Amino acid sequence: MEKFETLQGIAAPMPLVNIDTDMIIPKIFLKTIKRSGLGVNLFDEMRYDRQGNEIADFVLNKPQYRDAQILVAGDNFGCGSSREHAPWAIADFGIKCVISTSFADIFFNNCFKNGILPIVFPQDVVDVLMKDAEKGSNARMTVDLENQVVTTSDGQEFAFEVDAFKKHCLMNGLDDIGLTMEHVSAIDAFEAKSNAERPWL
């Protein structure tokens, strides 16, 4: 996994609440057996018409947001299905950080496995960041994971919380499976004990 380093980039505003995983990546794109190449279909039904032409007023089609690396979104982002295709599509598009007042649980976890940092802020902070994002490509937002601070284009700073273990993995691009494999003897011991106590399993 790619390491998450300090990010300075364009933030795209998507104030809609309850942006679900069917909106992020419609199911017709789940038939792939690969992880890559989904960025072109990110937000497909909002981004293109039925003939495949871009819908001009969709935020990521606007010239100033085509290279967005940060998404500022409404409440409960990523609700719905467990499809990891959602963060795959977001990452493949080039977005590395999503900011909202809340995220759906599975989506939130999936982000960290794919080098994406989801940040939760209270509504008043998201409102400020949304306004900043609305300024377009001249306004660069900065996300400093190490110091856990987001800085707006005009220098306002907001500290955020992040799980220490998840931060460590993200900053070092660590693979969870490799880390867990180091504890294989603990898993063996647990399994032996569990099999003895609950032989019906």
Next chain:
Amino acid sequence: MSPKTLYDKIWDAHVVQQSEDGTCLLYIDRHLVHEVTSPQAFEGLRMAGRKVRAPEKTIAVPDHNVPTTLDRADPATMTEDSRIQVAALDKNAKEFGINYYPVSDVRQGIVHIVGPEQGWTLPGMTVVCGDSHTATHGAFGALAHGIGTSEVEHVLATQTLIQKKSKNMKVEITGKLMPGVTAKDITLAVIGATGTAGGTGYVIEYCGEAIRDLSMEGRMTVCNMAIEGGARAGLIAPDQKTFDYVKGRPHAPKGADYDAAVEYWKTLFTDEGAHFDKVVTLKGEEIEPVVTWGTSPEDVLPISAVVPSPEDFKGGKVEAAKRAIEYMGLTSGQKLTDIKIDTVFIGSCTNGRIEDLRAAAEILKGKKVKDGMRAMVVPGSGLVRAQAEEEGIAQIFIDAGFEWRMAGCSMCLAMNPDQLAEGERCASTSNRNFEGRQGYKGRTHLVSPAMAAAAAITGKLTDVREMM
């Protein structure tokens, strides 16, 4: 010892290791797998030269992509990409030696229906699947939740997950349900009350008289939609109904093992005085048959209500409601019972079990589907289908004008040929009414099986109580 919730007990029994910051390695007893969220995980194993750690605890079944028409053995009924995905599962199941129910097997069906039906799901277990509706298995008092593909790979390789514990939430449904009100109405009413993010960060335990009174099928319907309320999982404490349901199923414990298991399962309840971080209580008597009007499962109203106005809401929901009303092609103030329906879909992991089909058949008996309406019923598994045929329910559906289909996820998510056309409106027993969920620009109203049957007869959203 301080009193524990049911969630606390199951969690504690599965912690392999805990770090100082509370991050745990949690042991997984059952891993269910389907064709859509697993190919990249198996590929990851292959590339790293890893094996499936516990193939005997891993169960795979194709469900999302598979056609539900009678001729589905013909490969031409599937698009090429669907065929490749199902073929990949066939190959992975064989290569890694996991339990497998191929499309040709009568036991094939929706993964969350097959698991309990075959006795793979047992009380007190941890159950995961690369599918958000894994919450279904919580009906047995199993800690069950959806995971992403990276986590699928992690469980395949290590039989564990890296997790932090969620908070405890209690949802109590007191008293009795009124006639015509079902498990589906309970679960939708709860989401209507808490919102789709109301459960975020929590594991919900459903309790109260109305929950205890539900059959295992009904309890699965309730837990199935815990995820729609944002919760990681839903749980219901096991009781005699649970033990009876499990007994004799192919992979359930037998003989002395069963007796020992029941003794353990009887310890799986929330202790008196255990702490819940959030409590929601609804009165069973006050729950009406409900429908969704919008594009989020929280857009729930009693069937007797009217389409709301965006001004009825606050904050970001005003814009979302405006968008939803427009997408759904509705008018604020319009009576819900005046909304005309083109299609009725009965099925899915929410409502594709035998009891659901019985409830719909009860309403349909001796009646006909309204002219011009498309109506389909898709049993949740090949065994549900066989049982419905044996009970004569299948014939009631066929006589009424329903298509009687083979098992699969079907129109719940339309990854297969069963889809809504643009603008088509569906009364659906599934779990999500998101934009485009059942087909591009398709419009979904979530309802119970009985309400879906009533809508099929009248051609519009209908209060099933008027037909009883």
